[in-house]
Amino acid sequence: MKFSLGKYLLPTYVTLTFLFLAIPIGYTFVFSFNDSIKSNIIWRGFTLDNWLNVCGQQEVCDAFVNSIIVAVSATLVSTVLGTMIAIALVRYRFKFRNATNLILFLPLATPEVVMGAGLAAQFLDFGWQKGLGTVIIAHTMFTLSFVVVTVKARVATLDPALEEAGRDLYANPVQVFWRITFPLLLPGILAAAMLAFALSFDDFIITQFNSGALDTFPKFVYTAAARGIPAEANVIGSFVFIVAIAIVMAVQIRSSIKQRRLAK
């Protein structure tokens, strides 16, 4: 058997790159346990205090709660609006199809700073006070296209024969939607909602332009960076990370069990 370098080269490279990707995550996690005084820069020893008393830094907690409120509101609105658009795009014929596709695509291709400044300029012209409301408006806007893309992929996998069967059995259109279409689309809708939530929760640039005095978690981190980020911020970052990874793993395990069952 001939020894081939190529056989090991790629796996080694992939492993090293994944380790590299994980470095800042590990760093954030480790320093969430740092017995820091004010700025969380030098390692001073292990403590659980930051985890047990996250709201010791009131501002971190408030910013986190604001982020959750914004993400939940924006996700609800953009998921409903985006799902409707996705169904229309796959199922219906209408005029201005190209224009619709283009308008939906543009937010994905616009730098955040442009969307943020544009919306802020509009709020300024309208004389709207920036705050919680304007942030929710902004987040709904930039997550909408992501919802459409995600749900659209799911609608395209839906067999129209199933809905036809429903109609043949005298279900009215509303019944067909809620009993057949919606349950079949649900995995796609949930995936889209999770994506919208994650994008909204992590957004910084658009938020900074449209939040006024309101603090969200990323905005808190940005402002705090000048003097050092408190360990409590690392706690919240790590906590969100663990929850998100747990959800992703659960979804994956569930779908792999399902696949195995189908294979039998």
Next chain:
Amino acid sequence: MAFVALGGSAPEAVKQAPRKTGRVAMLLLLPGMAYLALFFLTPFVSLILTSLKQPDPSGVIGRYDFGFEIGNYVYAVSQYLPQILRSFSFALIATVIALAVSYPIAYFIAVKARNKPLLKGMLLTLVVAPFFISMLLRTFAWKQIFSNDSWIVNTLKDFGIFGADSYIIGTNFAVIFGLVYNFIPFMTLPIFSSLDRLDLRLVEAGADLYANPATTFRKITFPLSLPGVISGTLLTFIPISGDYVVASRDFLGGPETAMMGNVVEANFLRIQDYPTASALSVMLMAAIVVLVSAYVRKSGTEDLL
């Protein structure tokens, strides 16, 4: 679905019945599209109008009147040319490096791990894992790791690679490094999704016809992954060109690394020079539109989403 591919292998699309026409379509489209018209499209009008405003005679900071002041653009370019050029050159360099780093990862997950669903799922989770922790916290972590008294910098000094007063934070290297790091997942996922659909029999056919692996890659694998490469490139280049977190002085940048985003932020949010900030934003968007329309002309609008 060419533009945003969020990993995983979706079930196959089925043949759809012929599309219906009807009022239902309008009812489904109207609320969402009206929302985008009001909060995505008209802000561009505001942005352009603001970029042409002139200072209010009262002289109050942050007060401007509607006008047609083309001079704002001249001022923005003459004042911030280095930052404008830096934005695009940083974005270009970081995109090229991210492509080189990401392609082998995408290839490994899509081709080498193709028949191992569990491994594939795990690797994809690892690719997107950085998304789940705030981008700002990750960038700040790199700042700490590369800071002046850090283990890395001290080691480099001990070995004599670095002079006594050398530093990493605030250099072009640090900013490009941070940008590449943040955008590797955005590059990897679309390439993965292209390679995932690659028919391996075509690669075998290349080998059967006596092409060596390099030729097979150049003539078969890479051209077939091109849609993913283009998507990944746009998904990386566009956000980087407007980014201002990595290049900020509080993160990996310094006084000499400011990009367009930093200038827009400073003008809009700190010194309230809205016209200059808007003029810069309009120019950035114009550049992106040129780039994207070249892409649209190649692939058509149906493939965008």
